[in-house]
Amino acid sequence: MLLAPLNLAIAVQNLSVHQDYKEGATRFLALAPVGNAAKEKWIYACSLQPITKMRMTDILVATTDETACPYDPDLLKQHQPGKVVKKFPGNGQYFFDMDDNNDDQKKRRHTGDNPERKRREFDPENCWFCLSSPTVEKHLVISVGTHCYLALPKGPLTPYHVLILPIAHHQAVTRVPEDIIEEIKKFKEALKKFYSSMGQVVVFFERNFKTSHLQIQCVPMPKVCESQLLEVFQDEAGINSIQLEVLPPYADIAQVALPGSPYFHAELPSGEQLFAKTKHTFPLQFGRDVLSSPPLLNCEDKADWRQCLLSREEENEYVIRFRQKFKPYDFTAEDDDDSD
Ligand SMILES: [Zn+2]
Structure with a gap:
């Protein structure tokens, strides 16, 4: 259980289906300031399950107020879990080090679906x-x-x-x-x-x-x-x-x-x-x-x-x-x- 007693947005990752691929989506919960005079909700408890343990049927439940991702999907696809990314306020990309782009592409050439990649040999x-x-x-x-x-x-x-x-x-x-x-x-x-x-x-x-x-x-x-x-x-x-x-x-x-x-x-x-x-x-x-x-x-x-x-x-x-x-x-x- 996670408690968010501050003015926080909780991001819950979801997947939504697009025409020919599945894309990660993020769900935000906006909370009012702590102890606000209007007595608006400022605390929220939720039970989070790691996405790797969720069933695909649950993951694909669509929300009613979904909006398109503001980031370039091609850049998002390059994201690799665990990769340390820097924040570059100048170019508006908060998730990726844009200067690292070439390096990413090099890595994909070795690990991705590139047909030219070397076939792994098993010993x-x-x-x-x-x-x-x-x-x-x-x-x-x-x-x-x-x-x-x-x-x-x-x-x-x-x-x-x-x-x-x-x-x-x-x-x-x-x-x-x-x-x-x-x-x-x-x-x-x-x-x-x-x-x-x-x-x-x-x-x-x-x-x-x-x-x-x-x-x-x-x-x-x-x-x-x-x-x-x-x-x-x-x-x-x-x-x-x-x-x-x-x-x-x-x-x-x-x-x-x-x-x-x-x-x-x-x-x-x-x-x-x-x-x-x-x-x-x-x-x-x-x-x-x-x-x-x-x-x-x-x-x-x-x-x-x-x-x-x-x-x-x-x-x-x-x-x-x-x-x-x-x-x-x-x-x-x-x-x-x-x-x-
Ligand atoms: Zn064997």
């Missing part, structure tokens, strides 16, 4: 998900097959949320050899049976955008959510201006996506597939945003995995419990005694 030694990498967190590994493995994600949405990952370094399901595809399918079928035994259905999704190592998220959810899944995905896509195509169960994602192009792909319990080409921007937590929303898992605080990290002990517990329960469905353990 499997430093990959979080290559099973042979020294940086992989081995305690999260649940089951290892011939080409793929199952692992607990960091900050799982539910206790049985897991990832299917290739053991070697591959970027996307559209770019892996057939034997890996086959084993991914095998893991999916095993997981469907496993979740079904607990009365749950599963949503699989992959975001091939700003990821280096293929990860298929497998999120179990109560059967009652099944009928709403498509609608909630479409609503959230609409809010984010994402064109989400619904593909029939037999469609092959590798045939739909252009070779090497980034995309988002989900597979619903009905078998229907959702596919979106990702452009310059795509909400990185889109799949989690949808599944954590109130009509579905109703755990919005977990939409961002970084906000719901488990302790090492909890991670160990989750992995052990998953392994034990999954054992009858785990084809990689067929040679083991699975009598329990």
